[in-house]
Amino acid sequence: VEVGARERLIEYLAHMHPADVADLLEQIEEPRRVRLVELWGPDLNGDVLTELEEGVRDTVLATLTPKQLSEAVQELDTDDVVYLVEDLDEPQQEAVLDALDDADRVAVEQSLTYPEYTAGRLMQREMVTAPVHWTVGDVIDYMRASDDLPEQFYDIIIVDPAMHPVGEVRLGKVMAHPRSVKLDTLMEQDFRTIPVDQRQEDVAYAFNQYHMIQAPVVNADGRLVGIVTIDDAMDVLEDEAEEDMKLLAGVGDEEISDSTMAIVQRRFPWLLVNLITAIIASIVISLFSSTIEAIVALAVLMPIVASMGGNAATQTLTVAVRALATRDLTGSNAMRIVRRELVAGTINGAAFAVIMAVVGIIWFGNPMLGVVLAIAMVGNLAVAGLAGILVPIGLDRAGADPALASGTFVTTVTDVVGFLLFLGLASALLL
């Protein structure tokens, strides 16, 4: 970014989609990022802020003057403002809220009273409602007269006088009927409402499962308080899948734009947990030191048994975590899936037992070593199947995220069982 090129820069950025501008800001390094924002500040589009990753957003917000910030947020829908301010410090939050007009401010403050990660935080207040006695013509007249229609809405929500939603009409349907038709003859009555305190992953699940585009959000009294639109649900859905993937691998909510020291700090605790579990496995090995001293081939072969178990467990685990997230693994099929994993692990274990026995015999010319390898392989792959399915189900039942640290926990099980079986059998049969 050359100094003096402000005009050209603004021209260029103005033609980019806010999401692409956000990506650009994320990809450049911090000093250049700050300079870009300083140059561009007065013309910054509020939508760019909502597209930024948290770490980068903090830098950008800190760079903007209060005036620039307030101008940027005025254009946003209330759900985007909520998303933006929920992670801010008190004084910055106050500055943003002050920039809003009164109605929006009340709406945002109201949303912030709902717990984080619930429908109340996702929803927007901008929506179109109509009383049940209106006709198509009434809606059209109302929309033509209104100068503040929401940017995004796909259904008109039909409400009773107490603001309870009683139906929904697709815009396309309203337009396809004559002015005299009453809305209640067009409306869908079995629509889904979302409780304002519903967890966001449940909201996203409903959108995905039922192919919803928009859904009314109701409070504890069943009164309409906002709508959730599919773009917000899509974001949540993607975040949840990403979160599972990262939890499985033992990385927290790290972003590619994080600094070196940030990722060092984020990864250290997970590696520490892994170190502890690795030491546990080592203690198991140390119990058999004299056996290994006598037959050094055991030291050569033992990582194979452990590695195969860890791999098989990770396979099962990943499928299970995913199936729990998509609600395809439930109480009604859990027992069957557990049985299936145990059987599948045993069958693959048997196949690799044969292969490994042959490898052991050829490599070390010791048939009994082949037998030990084979038994350890079957046993560890069966255990891998069981651990891979029981650990995530157990965590889920306990109310924890099934992906949380299951990888480390499950591979500890297969390491310990693998070393114990292989070295234990070797001590019994080969010495």
Add this chain to the structure above:
Amino acid sequence: VEVGARERLIEYLAHMHPADVADLLEQIEEPRRVRLVELWGPDLNGDVLTELEEGVRDTVLATLTPKQLSEAVQELDTDDVVYLVEDLDEPQQEAVLDALDDADRVAVEQSLTYPEYTAGRLMQREMVTAPVHWTVGDVIDYMRASDDLPEQFYDIIIVDPAMHPVGEVRLGKVMAHPRSVKLDTLMEQDFRTIPVDQRQEDVAYAFNQYHMIQAPVVNADGRLVGIVTIDDAMDVLEDEAEEDMKLLAGVGDEEISDSTMAIVQRRFPWLLVNLITAIIASIVISLFSSTIEAIVALAVLMPIVASMGGNAATQTLTVAVRALATRDLTGSNAMRIVRRELVAGTINGAAFAVIMAVVGIIWFGNPMLGVVLAIAMVGNLAVAGLAGILVPIGLDRAGADPALASGTFVTTVTDVVGFLLFLGLASALLL
């Protein structure tokens, strides 16, 4: 499912959303699934078929009579029919196509001429277009006169006489303006079109990045051939995230509803690859047999070095694969990220080197063993950071899926390097 209870069953299923019926079918066992479909067959809702996982869908399709199948598909949008028939055998495909009316059949056959996993397969033909000279009133009159409007559409596509899309108008915007207003004054001109041969993950990326709800699909001449709607894009987005997660863990496109033998077969090849890499690591260990024979503590400690390396590599790898999928890791920041991973790996390596040195000294009372452990740990975690980022970037540049088998490949690197460093140093310094 009790025999004779057909009426109650149909009553019950009729009140369920097709997606929930599909989940039910997926969760029960095969014999009961077949019986349920046989009972319910004549009233089966076509939408249920599109919601089923592939394996289960095959069973259900095989159970339906040709007449039941054709009745079920008649109600579907063309994109859903394409999704349904693309995996069918020739005779079954023919049976479904015969059930469609001529226009739909042509549309489906046309879609099938586009390569799999492209926009051409995702798009629906049902859409609403308007010539550029129309007014709001013209559109409303057209929609009121039409008896075959698509179930899902959110924008009206403005086309020139040669069917090139020239703009888009949101339905809400049309309704908010008087009849006399011309559409070309309302339309958005910088909308995104999707080439019909664009890969589906690029389509999904665009929907997610630009918060699109609907997008026109154009052929090589720029003519409008269909639209993609957000629900299809959302499905693709979720599939892609799931695919990455499974590839990383070494499981193919396995579903939780697969049979035991199906998962045994799907997992075997991945486990075989892992076995081969594990044997490579073992060969490295065997090079140092005499060293291990002399100092058995090495056999006890060596899995720790390998495990820490594997874990650190998996962390880096997962973040990299995800960032590549979301296009947050690109040519412009790749070098910086590689440097960051190398530095972060080295720093965490140093931290764990200190910890491990202390553990080694306390456990085995051998300061030199502590030094060996420490150096091996720093080296392996630095290599882990490098391998974790370079392998997925390399695969991506080579046009392969960055998640494909990277897990196995990267942990092989860290195993080999870990054993080599640790045992090699031990041979040099401790013997």
